[in-house]
Structures are given as structure tokens and as C-alpha cells.
Amino acid sequence: MANITLVEAVSLALAYELENDKDVVVLGEDVGINGGVFRATAGLAQKFGEDRVIDTPLAEAMIAGLTIGMATQGMRPVAEAQFMGFIYPMIEQIVCHAARFRNRTRGRLTCPLVIRAPFGGGIHAPEHHSESVEAIFAHIPGIRVVIPSSPSRAYGLLLAAIRDPDPVLFLEPKRIYRVNKEEVIDDGEELPLDMCFELREGTDITLVSWGSMVKETLEAADKLAQQGISAEVIDVATVSPIDMDTILESVKKTGRCVIIQEAAKHCSVISEIAANLAEDGLYSLMAPVKRVTGYDVIMPLFKLEKNTCLQ
Amino acid sequence: MATVASFNVEYIQYLSPTGELVGDKIPAIAKDYEQIKSLYEIMVMTRVFDAKAISLQRTGKLGTYASSLGHEAVHVGIGSAMKYEDVFAPMYREYGVQFCRGVKMSEVLLYWGGDERGSNFSGPPHDFPWCVPIATQNTHAAGAALSFKLRKEPRCAVTVIGDGGSSKGDFLEAINAASAFTLPLVMVIVNNGWAISVPRKKQSSGQTLAQKGIAGGLPSIQVDGNDLFAVHNEVKVALQRARDGKGATVIEAITYRLSDHTTADDASRYRPDEEVENAKKFEPILRLRQYLMNNNQWSVQQENKLMEDCARKVEAAVKEYQNAPKPPVTDMFDYMFAKLPHDLAAQRKFAKELDNNG
Incomplete structure (x- = not known):
């Protein structure tokens, strides 16, 4: 038991799933040795290896496409969009493919993937680093949009998102990444999606x-x-x-x-x-x-x- | 000044337009007459199917349909080189590949007939369905290949793109990913000369499209896409290379779109008839039949029988398609998520009641 921040809770949930599900991989820009620009994947590459925590080339549409391709073949990829302001190249992949595969193949191929993105303002960031555009994705049938607001809910909801058999966009309010600490028990207990x-x-x-x-x-x-x-x-x-x-x-x-x-x-x-x-x-x-x-x-x-x- | 890197693009052709073997190197398939005959039959079947699909569309019995006329060697060459456990990520007209992999003609018709069940097809369950947005399938294939690599499975992904699609970022990003991760992937550029009304030369001033693969760090070649032996053999070599852990290959197959882009298109508005007439001299089925006949492996009687068989099988597929009942209205909802969310459950109930009440 430990008092941890929201971003540490994200990291803890990723570590739990990497440890307990061999199909889970984490991928994105700078998520490897660097541990992510917000440290959400800190230490994961060192602990689980670069085959499980994968630094990708810098190409957001490709990250989303790779993630979808992996998910359709039974893996459970968790991709990071470094900032929500850079998620737009991923939109075609999310809307036209991640959200649709289960439906358009009548259940033959599915997309059990998570795309995580830090979002929102309030941290004095440069241009394109502060938007909150959850509504763009909330409008799209076939994808869940989940937003945690505390360390314990970040932990439990991210576990649920990774385990969910359908695609989840997991938006992390970066202004409160480190605002509060909360006791989070690392027991792998998920919290329910689709519920207030x-x-x-x-x-x-x-x-x-x-x-x-x-x-x-x-x-x-x-x-x-x-x-x-x-x-x-x-x-x-x-x-x-x-x-x-x-x-x-x-x-x-x-x-x-x-x-x-x-x-x-x-x-x-x-x-x-x-x-x-x-x-x-x-x-x-x-x-x-x-x-x-x-x-x-x-x-x-x-x-x-x-x-x-x-x- | 020093040259730090230099590149060349090979062009590979084994079977000439007149059905003769060319060059010194003869691929194994060129002497395996039983395999050639079985692939020839699939190519002919694909063409008979294609003509039927167009006529169904013209008579209001099918939606917009993308013809594969002229692409039979590229498609069957790819399909016959792949293993069942490999994964295929198509565009929307690679029926020849899919027939090799067990997709049924009735399922292609279902898809273009406006029924999602067509994509729940009889081919390998891990294969991707048709992909209408251009080039996005390339990164899916790269993702599938990455999962095979991470799981240490001896499987490969194969994906295709058109000459137009080779202008898209997703195609280039897939090449780059394949190169960065040394992926077991084969990417075939089906260069049929036309992206709807835009000719190949307007896509890029590059001498070849294969060189885009070289720019990404992948071995890349050009093949005669109307030569079954060239496509089959080079895809097979590329797949073996991928299976051996040596990474991805880009193959630009030069062919020609003998049809309109789709049934919603009229190519006569932008493409001279003479160009199409000339292209017919290079088409893939004619030269393969000639090769078989030159080698006393095929007769007029066999050809006639094949045409009868194809017509019968296509008719049976059309019947199966036309006899498929309309999908239940609840299907719209039942495959949105593994577990139907509460709000959708209410909409599902409403849609069902509305449907029941006519």
C-alpha cells in the first residue's frame, strides 16, 4: 500500500497488466527507456524488456494502425498518444477501424486495445498541448471514452480498459497527474466502466x-x-x-x-x-x-x- | 564527394505476354503444371465471377462493385504463395487472393450487396476484411506482423496497396515501421496505372513506386504483375525471407486496370480506348493459357469444360447470395460491443419494435 499520484497509478496499472497478461504490450513515442514524457511508463521497459514496452517511430497514424493490427490478432496493446493535440492523425484509424472491426466482421475480428492520451490544459504547455477534445471521440459509435479523476480511479479504470474486449480511449487529465496523492492498493482490482x-x-x-x-x-x-x-x-x-x-x-x-x-x-x-x-x-x-x-x-x-x- | 549509399530496382518477368519463358532463371512453379493449372482455374473463375458481379450490379441486384479485371495474376500469385496461417490485409478488389484462401464468391457478393456478414467470411478467421479507406490496411498488416514477431510465431503478414495509395502516409509509415522493427511483412504495390481517373505519372515523378520501399530501408523490386510466375515466385521468396527473420519486402507489381474503377465509375471519360485495347495484349490469363497450350498441358476441350464449371459455380454462388435472408435489425447493435451498453440496449429494443411494426 502506498500513497501515489494519478500518473503513478497509471504506471502501476500498466505494470500489473504487463506482469499478469503476456498479451499486453505498451507502445508509443518515448515510452521505452525514457519512461514517457510524463513518466507514465517509467521503469516499465527496464522491468519488462523492450519487446513489451516498445518505442515506436514517430508516426501517430502508424502507432494507431499497429495497435489495431496487433489487437485483431489477439494481443492487448496499450498505445500512448503523447499529447491529445497529436492524436488527430490517429482519428482515421480509431474511427474507421478500431471502432468498427467487431461490427463489420460480425464479431470475427475484435479490437481489445487502449489508446492513452494525456489531455487538458493548466500546465503552461506549448501550443497544441492543452486541448480537451473528448467529445470528438464520444460521438463515435464503437469506442469507449474513459477519463479518470483520481489515482485510485486511474488504476482501477485503466485495468478495466485494458481487460475490456473492445477499444477504449483512456484520457488522462494531466493537470492533476501529480496534484493529489491517494492510497492505491496494487491488487489488480478493476473498477467498472460505463458507470458514474x-x-x-x-x-x-x-x-x-x-x-x-x-x-x-x-x-x-x-x-x-x-x-x-x-x-x-x-x-x-x-x-x-x-x-x-x-x-x-x-x-x-x-x-x-x-x-x-x-x-x-x-x-x-x-x-x-x-x-x-x-x-x-x-x-x-x-x-x-x-x-x-x-x-x-x-x-x-x-x-x-x-x-x-x-x- | 563520396557515394554513401546507392540503390537499384530490379524488374522481374519470367513469362512473356506471348506465353514464353524469358531469361535464364526459371522459377520452380514454371514446371509444376498441376499447380499452374489449378491457379489458372482460379484466375479464370475470378474473371467469370467478376463479369457476373458487374452484370448483377447493372441489373440492380448488387451495390457498387470494384472489379478485379486484369489483376488476376497479381491476386492469385499472392494468394498461392501464402500459407493459411499468414494474414492477408486487402484493399477491396483482391478476390483472387481471397479465393485462394477460402473466401467464398457468395461472401464477396454479400459484402457488395450491403451485408456485413460477407466480411465474416470462410477464409482464415485472422484475415482482415476489405478495407475501403486507402492504405490504412498497411499499418494493420504491420501490426499483425509485429504480433507474430513478438510471439515468435513463424507467420507473415501480406498487404496490398494501389499506385494511388502509395502516395499516402499510412503506406509510407507502414514501410517505415516494417523497417524499424524488421517485421515479417510483404507489401505488394498493385500498380494498375490508374487511381480512379488519376494516372500513375501524376502520383509521383519517381521512376518506380518500388523505390519508396528502398527509401524506407526495405529490399524492393518490380515484377510483371501480369506474369503469374513472377508474382507467385517473388512473393514466395519474400515470405521465406520474412519467415527467416530477415524482414519485410516491397514488391511493385505492374499490371493494368482493364475495368472501370468501380461500377460507379466510367473510365471512358478520362482514359483513351486505345490504351485499354493495347493493355489487353498484356493481360495475365491469355499468356498463361498460351504457356499451358505451348507445353501441351491444356486443350480447347479443357478450356470449354473449365468455362462451363466456372459458370455453374458462379451461378450457385449468386443463388446462395440471393437466397441469404435480410440480416435481423438487431445485428446493427449486437456487434457494437462485446457487452451492449445500457443506452444502446434501449435503442436496440426500439429498432426491433419499429421493424416488427413494419
Whole structure:
């Protein structure tokens, strides 16, 4: 048992699966001896060898294609997209192939793969290193999009993602990679995908969030508590498919809902949750659903970063 | 000034357009008449099938179809050189390869007839289905090859790309990956002269497309893609090399697309008839039949019987295709994920009810 950060929890989960499933390989740019630019794969190449933790040539579409090819042949590759800003060359492979193989071959070939990508702003990074575009992938049928918000959920959800028989995009909020430490038991216990996590019970309002924003959401709940308002806090965790049942159940109890995301507003995950609340939760609502989001602007360079990232 | 590296691209042809052996080196297949005859039969069958598929499309009984006319030697040459345990990652017209590997004609028709079940085919279960986006299959094949290498399995991946597709990054990235990882992979560029309406010369000013493989560090050759012996033999040599752990090979097979790009295309808008007429002189089936006849291995009677057999088998395949019931509407949902998510389960129920109510 140890208190570890979110990025260390990612590393711990990768090590557990590499140790216990010979079909698991980790691949990507700089994931080998260097241990990844965020140290998410630190020590893994040294421990498991360069055949299990593979430095690839610098070509994102190729990394995704290789990962898909390996997965269809029964391996369980975990690829790293170094930053979400560099994931775009992978999109054709993810959308046209990873998401589709099971369906288009009627189950003959499957894609049990994970693509991990650090994402989001708040670390004063250069251009193209701070975007939150989970909605692009959440729109695609056939792929799960999972976002952890704490070390223990990073560990348990990544294990579940690797073991899942279908493709998972695992987005790691890099702003909170090292913000908090938490006790994580390295017992190989996974957490369920496709389910929200209720982080705090409340009766007056439901706060729904995921990824890095969960930190601010919990802080907001603390402030509300000081004002005598009891907030329920839900971490969506799997943003596609969304566990609306848990959110609707909560809103039935509280009658109010605020949804918080780092990403831009237009056509985003938050839009989907709000639309579902309008469709299925109208009679529970005592007030309009409120969306708190980034602006619909190009992610600014870091001098203006704090003006769009809620933190 | 010093030369730090130099390269050359060999062109390999064993069987001339008039059906005569050329050059000093004769590959083993050229004397194995039983194998030649069986491959000749598959080539002819592929062509008869192709004509039938086009006529089905023209009469509204099939969706858009990509013809393989003129590619029979490339396709059957590849298919016959591979082992069952190898994996094939096609584009969308390599039926000759797939027939060698056990894919049924009715399954090809199912696919182009708008039914996903065609891709759940009778060929090797590890083979990739048709790939419509250009060149993405090349990196899948590289990934499959990487898994064979990591598992120390004596298997290879074979993938194809067109002359147009050789302009794409995925093709070049696959070459690069194959080179960096020393992968058991064979990449065949099926250079048929045309990428829909864009001719080969507009894709690249390079003298060959094979040299793109050389740029990536792979041994790369050019073969006469209308010569079954050349394709079969060179793919076989490349596969053995790959199986021996020596890495990947790029083979540019020069052939000609005698058909439109697909049934949705009209090549007469951009391609002179004379060019097509001239290309017919070099087509693959004619020269192979001539070779067999020159060596007293084939007769007019055998040819007639083969044509009858092919027509019968194709008719049977068409019947099987046409008799396939419409897939259940729930199939749309049931193969999205191993376990159906909650929201999709609700949509599945709705779609089923809607379908039941007509």
C-alpha cells in the first residue's frame, strides 16, 4: 500500500497488466527507456524488456494502425498518444477501424486495445498541448471514452480498459497527474466502466463533472456546504457511453443540476448530458440545467490559459 | 564527394505476354503444371465471377462493385504463395487472393450487396476484411506482423496497396515501421496505372513506386504483375525471407486496370480506348493459357469444360447470395460491443419494435 499520484497509478496499472497478461504490450513515442514524457511508463521497459514496452517511430497514424493490427490478432496493446493535440492523425484509424472491426466482421475480428492520451490544459504547455477534445471521440459509435479523476480511479479504470474486449480511449487529465496523492492498493482490482462514481451524497443540487474538473467541483461543493447547501457530486468517468441512470436518479432527488467540463461548450459531452436531462429528467428539475464550460475558442497559449480553464 | 549509399530496382518477368519463358532463371512453379493449372482455374473463375458481379450490379441486384479485371495474376500469385496461417490485409478488389484462401464468391457478393456478414467470411478467421479507406490496411498488416514477431510465431503478414495509395502516409509509415522493427511483412504495390481517373505519372515523378520501399530501408523490386510466375515466385521468396527473420519486402507489381474503377465509375471519360485495347495484349490469363497450350498441358476441350464449371459455380454462388435472408435489425447493435451498453440496449429494443411494426 502506498500513497501515489494519478500518473503513478497509471504506471502501476500498466505494470500489473504487463506482469499478469503476456498479451499486453505498451507502445508509443518515448515510452521505452525514457519512461514517457510524463513518466507514465517509467521503469516499465527496464522491468519488462523492450519487446513489451516498445518505442515506436514517430508516426501517430502508424502507432494507431499497429495497435489495431496487433489487437485483431489477439494481443492487448496499450498505445500512448503523447499529447491529445497529436492524436488527430490517429482519428482515421480509431474511427474507421478500431471502432468498427467487431461490427463489420460480425464479431470475427475484435479490437481489445487502449489508446492513452494525456489531455487538458493548466500546465503552461506549448501550443497544441492543452486541448480537451473528448467529445470528438464520444460521438463515435464503437469506442469507449474513459477519463479518470483520481489515482485510485486511474488504476482501477485503466485495468478495466485494458481487460475490456473492445477499444477504449483512456484520457488522462494531466493537470492533476501529480496534484493529489491517494492510497492505491496494487491488487489488480478493476473498477467498472460505463458507470458514474458518486463522490459525495447531497440533497439540494447535483454537480456532474469528470477529469480535472472533479477537483474544482468538489471544492465548489465544499463552498456550497459552508452556505448550507448540500451538493451531490458525480464523476461521470466513462463519457461514452454515459451512465445517465445515475445522473437522472440523483437529479430526481436534488431537482437541480450543474454540469462542469473543461472542454469547449458547443456539441460537447456536456451537451449530451444536458439533452438527456431535458428528455428524461424534466419533471425532476426545479431549475434549468446549468452548463459550466470552457469558452468556444481556440485553446489560448498559456498567458490566457487560466481565463478559459476553470481552476 | 563520396557515394554513401546507392540503390537499384530490379524488374522481374519470367513469362512473356506471348506465353514464353524469358531469361535464364526459371522459377520452380514454371514446371509444376498441376499447380499452374489449378491457379489458372482460379484466375479464370475470378474473371467469370467478376463479369457476373458487374452484370448483377447493372441489373440492380448488387451495390457498387470494384472489379478485379486484369489483376488476376497479381491476386492469385499472392494468394498461392501464402500459407493459411499468414494474414492477408486487402484493399477491396483482391478476390483472387481471397479465393485462394477460402473466401467464398457468395461472401464477396454479400459484402457488395450491403451485408456485413460477407466480411465474416470462410477464409482464415485472422484475415482482415476489405478495407475501403486507402492504405490504412498497411499499418494493420504491420501490426499483425509485429504480433507474430513478438510471439515468435513463424507467420507473415501480406498487404496490398494501389499506385494511388502509395502516395499516402499510412503506406509510407507502414514501410517505415516494417523497417524499424524488421517485421515479417510483404507489401505488394498493385500498380494498375490508374487511381480512379488519376494516372500513375501524376502520383509521383519517381521512376518506380518500388523505390519508396528502398527509401524506407526495405529490399524492393518490380515484377510483371501480369506474369503469374513472377508474382507467385517473388512473393514466395519474400515470405521465406520474412519467415527467416530477415524482414519485410516491397514488391511493385505492374499490371493494368482493364475495368472501370468501380461500377460507379466510367473510365471512358478520362482514359483513351486505345490504351485499354493495347493493355489487353498484356493481360495475365491469355499468356498463361498460351504457356499451358505451348507445353501441351491444356486443350480447347479443357478450356470449354473449365468455362462451363466456372459458370455453374458462379451461378450457385449468386443463388446462395440471393437466397441469404435480410440480416435481423438487431445485428446493427449486437456487434457494437462485446457487452451492449445500457443506452444502446434501449435503442436496440426500439429498432426491433419499429421493424416488427413494419
